[in-house]
Structures are given as structure tokens and as C-alpha cells.
Amino acid sequence: MIEAGVFGATGYTGVELIRLLARHEQVRLSLATSRSDADRNLAEVFPGAPEVDLIDPEQAPLEKLDVVFLCLPHGQSAKVAAAALQAGARVIDLSADFRLTDPDAYQRWYGLPHPAPELLDEAVYGLTEAAREQLVGTRLVANPGCYPTSVLLALYPMLLESVVSGQVIVDAKSGVSGAGRTPKLATNFVEIAEDLRPYSIGRAHRHLPEMEATLAGWSDWQPKLIFSPHLVPIARGLLSTLYVPLPSGWAESQIHDLFLETYADEPFIKVLPEGEVASMRQVNHSNRCAIGLTVADSTLIITSAIDNLQKGAAGQALQNMNVVFGLEETAGLL
Amino acid sequence: MIEAGVFGATGYTGVELIRLLARHEQVRLSLATSRSDADRNLAEVFPGAPEVDLIDPEQAPLEKLDVVFLCLPHGQSAKVAAAALQAGARVIDLSADFRLTDPDAYQRWYGLPHPAPELLDEAVYGLTEAAREQLVGTRLVANPGCYPTSVLLALYPMLLESVVSGQVIVDAKSGVSGAGRTPKLATNFVEIAEDLRPYSIGRAHRHLPEMEATLAGWSDWQPKLIFSPHLVPIARGLLSTLYVPLPSGWAESQIHDLFLETYADEPFIKVLPEGEVASMRQVNHSNRCAIGLTVADSTLIITSAIDNLQKGAAGQALQNMNVVFGLEETAGLL
Amino acid sequence: MIEAGVFGATGYTGVELIRLLARHEQVRLSLATSRSDADRNLAEVFPGAPEVDLIDPEQAPLEKLDVVFLCLPHGQSAKVAAAALQAGARVIDLSADFRLTDPDAYQRWYGLPHPAPELLDEAVYGLTEAAREQLVGTRLVANPGCYPTSVLLALYPMLLESVVSGQVIVDAKSGVSGAGRTPKLATNFVEIAEDLRPYSIGRAHRHLPEMEATLAGWSDWQPKLIFSPHLVPIARGLLSTLYVPLPSGWAESQIHDLFLETYADEPFIKVLPEGEVASMRQVNHSNRCAIGLTVADSTLIITSAIDNLQKGAAGQALQNMNVVFGLEETAGLL
Amino acid sequence: MIEAGVFGATGYTGVELIRLLARHEQVRLSLATSRSDADRNLAEVFPGAPEVDLIDPEQAPLEKLDVVFLCLPHGQSAKVAAAALQAGARVIDLSADFRLTDPDAYQRWYGLPHPAPELLDEAVYGLTEAAREQLVGTRLVANPGCYPTSVLLALYPMLLESVVSGQVIVDAKSGVSGAGRTPKLATNFVEIAEDLRPYSIGRAHRHLPEMEATLAGWSDWQPKLIFSPHLVPIARGLLSTLYVPLPSGWAESQIHDLFLETYADEPFIKVLPEGEVASMRQVNHSNRCAIGLTVADSTLIITSAIDNLQKGAAGQALQNMNVVFGLEETAGLL
Numbered sequence A, B, C, D: 001m002i003e004a005g006v007f008g009a010t011g012y013t014g015v016e017l018i019r020l021l022a023r024h025e026q027v028r029l030s031l032a033t034s035r036s037d038a039d040r041n042l043a044e045v046f047p048g049a050p051e052v053d054l055i056d057p058e059q060a061p062l063e064k065l066d067v068v069f070l071c072l073p074h075g076q077s078a079k080v081a082a083a084a085l086q087a088g089a090r091v092i093d094l095s096a097d098f099r100l101t102d103p104d105a106y107q108r109w110y111g112l113p114h115p116a117p118e119l120l121d122e123a124v125y126g127l128t129e130a131a132r133e134q135l136v137g138t139r140l141v142a143n144p145g146c147y148p149t150s151v152l153l154a155l156y157p158m159l160l161e162s163v164v165s166g167q168v169i170v171d172a173k174s175g176v177s178g179a180g181r182t183p184k185l186a187t188n189f190v191e192i193a194e195d196l197r198p199y200s201i202g203r204a205h206r207h208l209p210e211m212e213a214t215l216a217g218w219s220d221w222q223p224k225l226i227f228s229p230h231l232v233p234i235a236r237g238l239l240s241t242l243y244v245p246l247p248s249g250w251a252e253s254q255i256h257d258l259f260l261e262t263y264a265d266e267p268f269i270k271v272l273p274e275g276e277v278a279s280m281r282q283v284n285h286s287n288r289c290a291i292g293l294t295v296a297d298s299t300l301i302i303t304s305a306i307d308n309l310q311k312g313a314a315g316q317a318l319q320n321m322n323v324v325f326g327l328e329e330t331a332g333l334l
Helices: A012-023 A076-086 A103-110 A128-135 A146-160 A189-193 A207-218 A252-262 A310-324 B012-023 B076-086 B103-110 B117-122 B128-135 B146-160 B189-193 B207-218 B252-262 B310-324 C012-023 C076-086 C103-110 C117-122 C128-135 C146-160 C189-193 C207-216 C252-262 C310-324 D012-023 D076-086 D103-110 D117-122 D128-135 D146-160 D189-193 D207-218 D252-262 D310-324
Strands: A002-007 A027-033 A067-070 A090-093 A140-142 A169-174 A226-231 A238-245 A269-271 A289-296 A299-306 B002-007 B027-033 B067-070 B090-093 B140-142 B169-174 B226-231 B238-245 B269-271 B289-296 B299-306 C002-007 C027-033 C067-070 C090-093 C140-142 C169-174 C226-231 C238-245 C269-271 C289-296 C299-306 D002-007 D027-033 D067-070 D090-093 D140-142 D169-174 D226-231 D238-245 D269-271 D289-296 D299-306
Touching (some): A002 A076, A012 A027, A012 A310, A067 A076, A076 A090, A140 A310, A146 A226, A146 A252, A146 A299, A146 A310, A189 B189, A207 A226, A226 D299, A238 D169, A238 D226, A252 A289, B067 B076, B090 B310, B103 B207, B128 B310, B146 B238, B146 B252, B146 B289, B146 B299, B146 B310, B169 C169, B169 C238, B207 B226, B226 C238, B238 C226, B252 B289, B299 B310, B299 C226, C002 C076, C012 C027, C012 C310, C076 C090, C103 C207, C128 C310, C146 C169, C146 C226, C146 C238, C146 C252, C146 C289, C146 C299, C207 C226, C252 C289, C299 C310, D012 D310, D067 D310, D076 D090, D076 D117, D090 D310, D128 D146, D128 D310, D140 D310, D146 D169, D146 D238, D146 D252, D146 D299, D146 D310, D207 D226, D252 D289
Parallel strands (some): A090 A140, A169 A226, B002 B067, B169 B226, B269 B289, C002 C027, C002 C067, C067 C090, C090 C140, C269 C289, D002 D067, D067 D090, D090 D140, D169 D226, D269 D289
Antiparallel strands (some): B169 B238, C238 C299, D169 D238
16 A cells, blocks of 8 residues: 655645545555644535545654655745655655756746755656656656646647647636635636636746746757636636647648557547547546647647646646556546 | 715725716716725726726825715724715715614624714615615715615515514525625635535624614514525625515415515516516616515515625615715616 | 446436446446437547447347436336336436326326336335335335435434424525536526526425425424525535424534434435535535534524535435445445 | 617627617617517516517518617528618628628528628628728628627737738637527536537638638738637637737837727727736626737737627627717717
8 A cells, every 4th residue: 555645735736636546546645734724624624625634744754655745836845855755755746846857947937946956857747648657666756737738748749750840829728726726816706707817928827948848858849839828717627729830741630640649558648539629528527638639721720628637737646656656557547 | 966986996896886987977986995006097906997096095085075985894984984974975885884773783793893883873774765765865874785685675565564474584695796805715716616605694694683673673573584695606696585474364466466566666676477586697787676476385485686786785875876966866777 | 247227328417327337346337328319429429428339228238237227307217117127127217207106296296197107116215324224125216306315314314303393494506417408598508607596496396295205204294395496507516405493492412413323324424513504515526415504593504415416316326226236335436 | 869670689699789779878779579589578588688578570660760780690680681771771780691792602601692692792891990981871780790809809900000921820719608599508507617618610610701801801911810719618708819920020019009009099999008918807798899919929919808799799789880870989888
């Protein structure tokens, strides 16, 4: 039995993860932490969550754990990661702390010096489908952001073939749970319920460098994405609509075949039939990614849908844990 | 031209009121205040709101105003009311500060000593349809709460006939704008979007004493309501479902006639045909109250719907202003 | 391995059931039917549903099945039930066809003669917590309606003690999936999204006779409920707010103890701490029922929340199957 | 007083128009038609709508009308338009029947021969801001589609300067009222509430030829848009996010100045401050269009928001009527 700890248990990602762990037969949730709600029960502070005692993170017996999941804000996560590794646990970090390998880029985008730069080299960027081999046995996984997961999976097959060039535009739409559980005016019910709102569009969102660095590692293409996220009045779900120059000489059916082949054995990637589009409902409450391919003139439109809390966060974290520990990759997941 | 000031302009009620005032041809919005957003423009801090300069309430030239609308938290409102009256303006207070005539009850329910008890006697409780005569020319109007408006209008005709007795149960459902614009976890989008939640049920909600005091003033009935509000995943709208003992000897059609007669000349009260029920959509974005009457055995079920921001707040405030100043009662309202 | 068939697989209840069956390790989904979508795949006609071939119900090899779940409209269900029993399968009927034991009542409420009155006697009304013993080994289960499940579980402990008397009022609120998947104006997105709407209030809803008959079987109380359902702009979830005369001589804590004791060993019933209220979010996507108890003067307010598609339909159906076949009652359920 | 008739009064556009007309002091609603609900009252068939008698369209006394608004399906509209013009009324057609000037294109996109090709030449495409002069006194206005309105207003200033070239991508998001009021599975509440869904993406949507023809008329640019609409779980609102190659040599501030100057005197166009983005909430329940401009590298991102039922349909129709009849252009509008 793998002994697991979840740090930052009371947010949307933490609770989703704890729910998934409860169904996983080879993992036991040994501890769950909350700084603000220590000594309370998770079900009290999050209606409908499993009944789990919350402890102060400072009190957590790291040495008893086989794996630590960090659902903490960036900046805080790296410190706990260092301590957990020190204590012998493996770490799956759902924050941004180990997603960028360049500490300067981290400081530029996140506004603080990296808290544990010495660990950056060993962290594996855990887009599972693209990183399976490096993941096996690794000590430290940087779990990808929700937007990057949907975008990278949508481009991966084409980059393996080095057929992406030119300008790629990503118009992304996210449910509000992606914005976290800390109350703020921008996510107050009434503000959201009557709105659909772009934010950090163009080249301003923190998920941009993470996407571009990963893409650059897959081929010679030096991507300069245009990336426009939108906040949508729905609790969960994430849809990215990508506009990619159609590789010259490629027909729609060839692109489709490439995706089908690349993802043929992937349990969580669903390449839709030609001409169909991905939508949130196809994947919500599952760890799947649905990908639709549509060609219009010389533009390839890729629609890529995930559940931001599952494949975009807690689900992929568990998938990564399965790979790291050599378990069945789908264990505990739908 | 009536010169009007709105204090507390950046909340849901304040903005609704400013929108309504913009359509009213006999009123001019002279000033709008916001402590936290002074010197900014309302349209900046509230997307879609009219472009209105916000000033610090301390800087407001009260002496230039004919009428002051107070969309402030209870406790703060009474102090500004006193100053505004002193400066010669009439005051329509949308907070709870002048709704209870008994300062001890105020302290019990609102947890602080009444800030201006000397004004309590002259305040008129502005449920317009029941208070029209007292309203004409008054200096100080206590604008009713949203729940009380829906409940009192549902019971008023029967109390005029003194035919209510026994236990009345009110099961009420409100849109989230009724909870105000200050960010809190309980009204965060995700918390609300996946929930329907009772709160302060039984005899615990602050609108209870206001309802019971008003009801007690209309007949000999000494009401002890059971009042159960529920928060609903919708931005605006309020529906109260009342369970009233059917007066003995009264048939459904007689009750229906009584309501039709009582409200025959009311521009904003819509008594529905026999057997129809009120619902939020019938009244949202209007100052109307829709009332449905259904008899089941010896229980009369009254459904009463209003828009919580209009007839439940800003709309009724404007309706009251029209009466106070002797204008057409429907001016500026739908 | 239990071989299961689902009739009427493409509705909200059918898909929920198929999702649950997919996680149940002792059951295999052998067939799923759809008259309108025969020969298609479920995932095609219901985005996000499992990939299951749909067959015409007339073609279904009943003789291969151990259990048949009927997610069909009333009237159709009873005929398939008769054929399935004939073929040797056990039947769990999620329609209303076997909920009323009196064929005349059936005809009165459902407007057609009962299609298989000879089976009424042997049908067990499957409110699992109250019917566990009769369920073991039975051939035909009438799965309760969603509203009755929430209401009956809220009253059961008190009826065991025979302490309910007088008028009980139920104000219920349901998510829209309870209205089924057939398109109609009343459930069109825009109609619902801006509304909260009572319907069939008083003594008009078809779930009333089912509730009253079951209650009458539990004690000497002859119930005449007032039952007012409301349609709420949320996809799933059901909350009933019950107003019950407080039994004379009973304190709040005694009532609370009674509920705690009655449900002490129940895996799916969660009696909330004193003073807390049930809400949809506490139970959605689970088979649980959350019950809150609040006393106000001489009224006991019971809030009872279930997921209408799980404990209110497919979840309870699976729970019943587990009991009928002698499996772990919680198998496949959360 | 202008006598107005509304054909197709019971849809979302028809009701929105009737609400707007009720506030317009120089227009009187003389008649409203509904084929399916003739002889009923609009408030009965559409909760919250004004009380207006509905008549059968065949019975409509066209000769009494000064203006006829057609909120009918394409194909039906043109026939009534012809009759109304014959009877001496002016016609504002909110369907697609007169938006394309080429009857072959009409047949290709709408699947039927144009019902009144002889009228195509005189129809004025009523994007008010771009067509004001032709509108004055015209007999027949083709009111633009909702998507085209948001897209064309976003591109108009740049086309006046002939600085658009290359590929323009439009990623558009619409509230569900844009899909009409006829019940269908795709717009059933549950299907929408848990989804965000692209549809007719690329070069497949019927609004595409209308946009491209209008754009081609404004400059030498021969547009080949990529246009991807998405259905969003919100009742009303429309946001288009446009990706336009930044004209070479133009700085962000110059683009911004161009928009400010072009729309300087427009009452309904709000060019946002540099760097701000448009969102639905800024314009819903108004006739305004909010336009945001963001430059990222060599891409200009334009966000353009309208209320699909107002500026995207009924509001612009009324604005056009005001221009046609020489009234104040903002009369009756917000």
C-alpha cells in the first residue's frame, strides 16, 4: 500500500485528488494538510468532500509517506517539496514551482526568486503521454498546468512529425474552478454568472512560458504562441480551440491518421472522428482528453477538451503517480 | 428636477438604482459615493454600469440634494441619514437601520446599538402598496428588505380582512445578488453553481422581526412565522412559497377575488389567474410582484415572486421616491 | 459475474446507471437498449457516456440476463418487466409502474390502465433502508421516485416511533435532469436559466400517492401531505425542506438522537450535526442522503438532500441490486 | 405616432423587441403575430413578457402599419416582407432573407430558392454605424446577424483605412438565446449547463458569407475568415475574439486612436481603454458594443461584445427604425 499525503487539501484540486485517491485500491491517504483549517475535518470545510482529518502542514510526518501531492500556491510548494524529498518521499507538485526549468524565467513570471533552484534539474514535466519513460521512478514530478495540458496534447502528434510552423493561436475557455477557491470579486457568483470574460490574453498568461518551453523541446519549431484564455460561467471544464497552419501537402485525413496513430494506445486520449469537435461535456468528471480536428482552407482547427480538475490537475497527478510507482496507469481513474 | 444622491453606489443595489435613475426623466443623479472606490468611475469598478464619477462620502455636498438613497450596510446608513436630514434632504434608506421601530430589537438582531434612535419614530416603512398615504411628503423612508416585500405583499389582502390565523410557513428562495457584492467563500461561483442551500432557517433570519412587526400592525394576528430562506444558483430573483391555513369558510375563488380586489389598481402587483403559480422569470428586471394562489385541502399556498434588486430593493426605493415627491408612481419603472 | 441489461439507456438515468455499472466489479453490462437510437453507440448520442452499443429493445436476448434495469417511461416499463421475469431475470424498475400497489390509483394518477396488474403484489418498494429484508431475493423491485426517496428518508425514523401527526408540508427543489431528456420548451436552457419555478404544487404531483401509501404503511398516521416541487436552474440535485409538527414532549436533541440511532449503520445516510442544514452539494455525484434537523418553536424543519440521479434513481437501483443479489450493499457506489 | 407590427412575437428576439418598443415614446405596437399561439396573450406564452394580444399572421391588417418587424425564420420572412411593402409599410427584417444580395449564395447557404429575389437590390444591410446614410428613408432593412454585428464593428475602422490583410480568425462565443426558442435536445438545460461546445467551425456557419460580403464591400481586401462559434452556458451575450495581423508600421496606440476616432460620435460603440478587454457583462441588456484592443507581437487581438438580443437583433432593429424614420437614433434604447 502506497502511503500518500496531500498538502493543500481544501482547494478544488486538493479535494478532487482526495476523492480520486479514495477509489484507488493501492493507495492510502495517510494525511491531508490545511494551514487555515488545521484540526478540522475536510467534510466540514468543503461540503460533500470525504471525511478526512486536516492537520497543520508543519506537523506532517513526512517520513511516513511514499508520495506527497502538493496542491499549494507557487512559492510555498517548492519548500515542502524539498523537505519531502529529504524525508524520502516522492513528490508530485501540482503548483507551477517546477514547471519552468529556468529559474530566471520563474522569477520573471512569478515575481519571486525560485525557492529551490537546486531541484529544477531533476524535476520531470509530467505531461504523462509525452513523458512516460522519464516518469518511471522519478522523485519529483512537475504536474502540468490545465491550459498547457489541453494545448500540448493537441499539438504533440504534429510536433513529433515536425510539421508545425508559423503562428499558432490558442483561444482557450476555462471553468471557474481553475481560478481557485480563495474568494475574490472576480469569481463571485453574480460577477461570473452574467459574463464571459477574456483575461491575460496575447502573451501575458503564466502558462505561456511553460507551453512554449515544452513545445520547443519537442522539435525545432520555436513557438511564439498567441494564447487567449477566457473565463466561462461553468464550474469545471476546459476547452482550447487551436488555430494551426495546415502543414503544406497534408490532407485532413492524413492529420487525422497521425493523431489516431500517435494516441492509439493511450487510455485517456480520445481522438474524435473526422469533422467532430471536442466539448467540455465529453470529458468532464473524467481524466480524458478529447481532441477534434477540423480543416478549413489552410487552417487546421484543433479542439481539445479536458476536465481542468482531472486531466488538468488531480487526475493527471494520479496518472503520474501510477507511472512513477509502476502501477496500472489507469488505476483509480475513469 | 429632483437632485438625487446615491450612497454606496458600487454594490448590486446601488448600480441597479443608478440604472433606474438614468431612465427617470424628473430626477438627476447629482452624486454617487463609494468609500473604497472614490475618485474612480462607476463603469470601471462595475462592468456595464453607467459612467458616473464616484466621490468619497465624506466629501458629499448633502445640502445640494433633494433626496438621498442609502445603499450602505446597516449601522453606517443611519449616520448618513441623520446628516442628510439635517442638510434638508429627504432620505430613502435601503439598509435595515430604520425598519425596526424598537431600538432594543435592532440591537438584538443587528448586534449594535441603534446609531440614531431619535429618528426611528418618524421613519415610514416603505412597503409602498400598504404605506402610500404615510409616504407622501415624509422625510425618512425605511425601504423594506427583499424577503419581507415578497412575503408581506402575499399576506396583505388577507390581513386587511383579518383572516389569517395559526401557523404560517414561508419557504423562500433567493438569487445570489441578495447576498451582496463583498467576496466571500459562500458566494464564490463554484460553491454556488453546484448547490442549493438553506440558511438561517426557522426563526433565525434578520428579516423575521421586520416581517412580524409589520404583520402585527395590520391586524390582531400575532404572527410567529417559520421562515426558511434558500440560496439558489441564479443571479437575481426571489420567490417565496407561503403555506397559510385556509380561512374557514373561504373557497379558493373567494380568496382569489379578495386579492384581485385589493390589488385592482396596483400598477406593480400582478395577481395570477386561479391555479397559476408565480415564478422568478415573470418579474425579473421589473418592479412587479407576481402572486399565485393555490388551495390544497385546508392549506392556501401563495407563491410570490419579485426581482430582489428591483421591487425587493432599488425599484421599490424609486417607487417610494415617486410617492414621497408626488410624482407619477410608475415613473422610471417597468 | 452478474449479467445486466439496461432498457432506456440514453436518458439521464440510464447513462448514470451505466456509468455506475462500469465501476461495479461483480456486474457486467450485457446489453443496453434504445428504441430511437438502436444500432448506434451510446457515446455518440450522449456526449461523455461510456462506449456501449445500443440495441433495439425488441431484439434484446432477455434469457441471458440475470438482472434487468428499466429506465423506461411508465406504461412501457411494466410490459418489459413481465417479459423479463418470464425469461428468468430479476427486474429493477425505475419507472412508476410498480410503485403504487393499487391499480385504480395507478390509473387515476397515470391516466392508463395498469399494464401488468398481476405483478403488483410481488413488487417490493425499494427504499433500501426501509425494505432491506423484503428485497433479499425478490424478483421485482419498484425503485422509488426521487422526491419520495428524499421525503421518506426524512420521515422514516419518526414514523418508526409513531411520533408524526398533523399536517406535514414538503417544499421540494429539484435539478432539471429530473425532468428527463426529451426536449420541451419548459426545460429549454434559456427558460430555466433565468427562472425558479414551482409546479404541480399542493396535492397534484404524481409522487404524492407513492409517498402517502408508503408512509401509511409505516404507522397509524394517515398522512395528507402538502407537497410543492420547484424546478431549479441546476442540472442535478434534489433538496426537500419538510415542515413537521414537533412531537409534543420531544426536545431537539432527542429528535437528533433518534435519527442518529435509526441510521447508525446506514452507509449512505448522513445525519448532520444539530443545527446544520442539508444542501445539494453535500451529496451530488454520490448515493448519499444528507439530513439536517432544525427546531423552530413547535416546528421541526427537516432538510433532506440527495442526488436525484443517484440515490433518487440509478444509485438506489444499484444499491437495491446489491441487496437483492446478496452483494456488499455499497459495491460500485460512493 | 409610428404604428408598428411585430411578426413572430413569441421568440426571444420578438419579445425583446416588444419590450423595447414599449419604452419608445414615438412608436405604438399595433399588432403582434404568432402562428402557433394566435388568439392568446403574449404574457401567457412567454413568462414576464408584456401583455399583448397575439393574432394570426394571415389576419394582420398590414395596411395600418408604418413599419413591420419580421422575427420569422428565413424563408418565411421574405414573403411577409413583400406583402408588407406592397401594403405601404416599411420593413425591418431580422431574418437572414435579405442579408445576402446574391440569390445563388442564399440558395447555397439556406437550402432553398430565394422567396423574393426581386427585392434583394433595394434591401439595405443595416449595420447602423456603417450604413446610416443609406438607411434614411429606405423601405427594406436587412438587419444583420448577431455574430456579423460583433465582427464587422470590430473590423470596420481598419477597413476604412484599408489596413487589414492576410488571415483573420474569429473565435466567437454566444449565449443560448441565439439558438432560438424552439425546443431541441442540443439546447435542453442539462445538455448546455454542463458544456461549452464549438459548432459549425471553420467555414461552415451561415453567418460567414454575410460577413465576408460586407467586408469585401468596404475595401479591396478579399477576406477568407476562419470563424468558429461556440455555444456557452449563459442565456444571453455574445463575445467575438478576433485575431488580426497587425498592420505593418502601426503601433498599438495608433490602432487605438483609429478606433477612437472612427467611433467618436457613436452612441452605442464603446472603445475600451488600451489593454482592456471586452466582456459580455459590459453590454448585456443594452444596445452597446464594447471593443477592446490588445497587441501581442504582430497580432492584434480584438475583443468585441454585444448583447445578442439587442445590438445583435432587436436593439439594432429599433436603432435602424429610428434612422429610417429620422428619429433620435437612441430613442427607446440604452
